[in-house]
Amino acid sequence: MDILKMTDLEIYEMGLEKLASQLSTAEKMRFLQQCKPSTYDYTAERHKLLANQPGIDEIVARIQRREAERKEEERVKTERIAAWRNGLLELTDIEIYELGLKVLADGLGAYGLLRFITQHFKQLSATQTGDPSQQPLSDRDVNSVR
Numbered sequence: 001m002d003i004l005k006m007t008d009l010e011i012y013e014m015g016l017e018k019l020a021s022q023l024s025t026a027e028k029m030r031f032l033q034q035c036k037p038s039t040y041d042y043t044a045e046r047h048k049l050l051a052n053q054p055g056i057d058e059i060v061a062r063i064q065r066r067e068a069e070r071k072e073e074e075r076v077k078t079e080r081i082a083a084w085r086n087g088l089l090e091l092t093d094i095e096i097y098e099l100g101l102k103v104l105a106d107g108l109g110a111y112g113l114l115r116f117i118t119q120h121f122k123q124l125s126a127t128q129t130g131d132p133s134q135q136p137l138s139d140r141d142v143n144s145v146r
Contacts, residue, residue, distance in 0.1 A: 001014075003108060003109055003111055003112040003115070004111070006112075006115075008115050008118060008119040008122070009119060011108060011112050011115040011116050011119060012115075012116050012119035012120060012123070014107070014108065014112070014116075015104050015107070015108055015112070015113075015116035015119075015120075016028070018103050018104055018107035018108065019031060019032075019100055019103055019104065021103075022099070022100075022103045023096065023099065023100060023103070027091070027096050027100075028100070030093055030096050030097075031096050031097055031099075031100035032100075032120065034093060034096075034097045035097070035100075035117065035120055036121070036124055037121055077095070077098075080095065081095075081099065101113070104116055
């Protein structure tokens with residue numbers, strides 16, 4: 001399996017299989033529904049942030065606080081995913097999104113993940129325009145490709 005030699009559609013299909021192996025059909029669909037292009041204007045936000053730059057000491061303190069928070073968040077995420085796998089709780093949409101991205105990144109690598117997302121956007125666009133030749137694959141279609 002050489003990601004560099006695969007077509008976008010093959011990578012998309014492999015990504016769907018990876019998601020199906022780790023998530024339920026409903027969770028996979030929730031992930032795919034959330035995975036869409038953003039209209040966020042980063043440039044405008046960046047200009048606002050750069051206008052009020054703190055000093056180096058404040059930056060270092062923020063980094064240290066954020067690192068401690070990140071470690072705590074990772075611990076909590078790990079506990080929640082373990083509880084979900086044991087059937088003890090339902091994951092939130094953002095948790096499913098993050099888990100789906102991790103599944104794809106681990107299974108396809110960074111380049112494969114990028115190509116999966118690109119193909120997914122094409123599938124979304126085709127669905128919205130009604131082009132039947134570009135309709136998204138169903139679970140049945142993906143299983144028949146295997």
